[in-house]
Amino acid sequence: MMIQLNYRDSRPFYQQIKDNIRHLVISRAVNTNEKLPSVRELASSLAINPNTIQRAYRELETEGYIYTVPGKGSFVSEVKDAAKERRMDLFQIFDATVKELLYLATPASDLQTRIRSISEKGGEHFG
Secondary structure: OOOOOOOOOOOOHHHHHHHHHHHHHHOOOOOOOOEOOOHHHHHHHHOOOHHHHHHHHHHHHHHOOEEEEOOOEEEEOOHHHHHHHHHHHHHHHHHHHHHHHHHOOOOHHHHHHHHHHHHHOOOOOOO
């Protein structure tokens, strides 16, 4: 499993780790029920504090992307379950963003054009 940190990225490391793992799960680069590196292993390979990894894993578990088996480790959840939860979260963010854009007098046609453009690109800019 390949996770890289960008030291120039303004996002905290735990968020970058979450985004990396989330992308690996959704893109099926890791398989359902596949064991993730332990907190210690990943912290060592990335040369960061284990608490950072623990926070990322905890939040990914809350979001449904991974699950933990006590004494065994963390594993990848089934994508459809994780995707459903994540979709609901993203729609809440989307709705709030659209409402704000409309409040700022952005024409609905501009929003439609933007969505269509992203859709035609196939969501290739995910992450």
